[in-house]
Amino acid sequence: MMPAARLQATIEILDGITGEGAGEGAVRPAERVVNDYLRQRRYIGSKDRRAVTALTYDVLRHHARLAWWLQRGRGSAAASRQQLLAYLLLCEHEDPQALNRLFDGSRYAPPPLTTEEAALVERLEEAAREPEQPPAWVANEVPEWIMPRLEAAFGAAAEQEAAALLQEAPVDLRVNTLLGSRADAVAALAEEGIEAAPTPLSPRGLRLGGRRALRATQAFGAGLVELQDEGSQLAALLCDARPGMAVADVCAGGGGKTLALAAEMKGQGRLLAMDAEQARLDRSAIRLKRAGLSEGGGGFVERRAQKNLAAAEDLQGTFDRVLVDAPCSGSGAWRRHPDARWRLTPEALEGYKAAQHDVLRQAAVLVKPGGRLIYVTCSLLPEENQDQVEAFLADAPDFAALPLGEVWAQVLTVPYPGEDPYLTLTPARHGTDGFFVAIFRREEEA
Structure with a gap:
């Protein structure tokens, strides 16, 4: 052309x-x-x-x-x-x-x-x-009503964070350790002329040098690598899902974090991927097969459409880990979807907040005593993050927040890059998409 x-x-x-x-x-x-x-x-x-x-x-x-x-x-x-x-x-x-x-x-x-x-x-x-x-909101390319929210979250660094959301996001991959090591993936990609370097925080991540047709590669087709931002990888790792555990991913969608959890569990235990819509769960079937994971009929991964988690009486109090990757504004991923900021409205944000409130409380009933509830958003807005978890703790006296720094030290070897009790990852500070992570432990029964 x-x-x-x-x-x-x-x-x-x-x-x-x-x-x-x-x-x-x-x-x-x-x-x-x-x-x-x-x-x-x-x-x-x-x-x-x-x-x-x-x-x-x-x-x-x-x-x-x-x-x-x-x-x-x-x-x-x-x-x-x-x-x-x-x-x-x-x-x-x-x-x-x-x-x-x-x-x-x-x-x-x-x-x-x-x-x-x-x-x-x-x-x-x-x-x-x-x-x-x-005006500041024009210079920083965010809706006028969003700018005060970023200032509330980041203070003097709000404009720096907004500027980072305008940069092109890198291409990050997660290595499927069920099929090979990070070194194996680097070598496989190099054979196809693709340069990949380890991500600085996630021990499972690779970052590509530029955009490439990844889906056409042998490494992707064989399930050795999956597209997943480093921040999303870290959120999955912080679930601390281990072999033999019972783990639920209650907003599983297309299965990105389900796949990451499965790799950490080494295919041992019970992993339940749930979503309100069957169509969203169906999109994960091809990815599960490519990753070498069995499904259904006694297989390791189960999928289940469930609109009301509290109504699933057979699941209540049975899981060691329950991940709530909550529906949200997606403001942390605006690097990848620059047009999405202009589709977000105050009314839509209120809808996300209501959904977060409901799913967090419904998911809590699935956690067994001594188990953990992990709340994750890809948002940078306080009302979807800190405000939600503080309101949840006020309503759930049998749950207590675990300091993220302690959990991080248990599952990762690099220094903790955030502040307790919750973790906020941002493009400006960490080079990842924007993510928020909070972890709660359910008290042991007397």
Whole structure:
């Protein structure tokens, strides 16, 4: 593809995410739109796919600033062409003559600039010469109502944390120790021309040097490695699931943490993956098989759809470890999904908080005396993290918080990177996605 053709493809994708193609007032998940667009155009080569995807995400990472500039230039932030024009002019510093050459209406190129668009470019260029300081929420690319929450969580470091959420996330892998060691995985990937280095905190992790077609590799196909952020790996390791234990993953979804728990248990004991929706559990079947794990019929891993955990009387008080990877805003993973921050609303956050409240209390009844309840979110917002666990402890006198530093020292050899009693991992401080972990122990029966 010529550079102009890449621009036209980007405009069409952006239109499907936030423009007319998304429907009035809608914002479709970028990953889904990009994948659908490229799947329908398999003639586009891998290099062009990477370039178009990267440009799309770069525009999305500048969403608030572009909208702010377009408003001042009397443009429209909902117009995909105008978003891209503003990005090229203000972020890539293309001059107007270069834009006219790229938007020339030739085959596969964007149509020429209209008189209105040309005037917009002039106004944006003039405004850029006399820059005006945007509000903090615009400069940090977060919704206006989110900025005070980040400031409450991180104080003076809030802007540093917001800036880190704009960076491209690394590609992290978890080595499946049921099938090989980290050294085995490094060697297997090297044979296929992929460089991988150990992650600094997780003893099961590898970090790739750049983006690669991992799913096409032998190491992935054979189940030796799985895609999983280092922070997510650490959350699973902190469950301290051991061979012979009974362990429940009650918000299992696609099974990422279920697979990690299974490896730590070495295929011995009982591992129950639960979710409110059977469809989400079904997505884990292929991953379980690839990882070399048996399922059902006496197999090590069981799957069970269960909307109300408290109604599962046969499970109450039977588990050594219960992991609650709670539904949440996903604010800690905004590096990977920069468009998700603009889909989050105060109403949606209230819904997540209600779900967290319910699932935490329902899951507690599954823990046996002396067992542990592990609460995890991929959120950086206090009301989904500390506020939730403090409210839970007030309601559950038979549970006590375990200092995370003590648990960390029991399962990991690197120094503890957080503060007690809970652990918050962030992109700025630790290079991981944002994660929150709290661990509670149920008191022994008298």
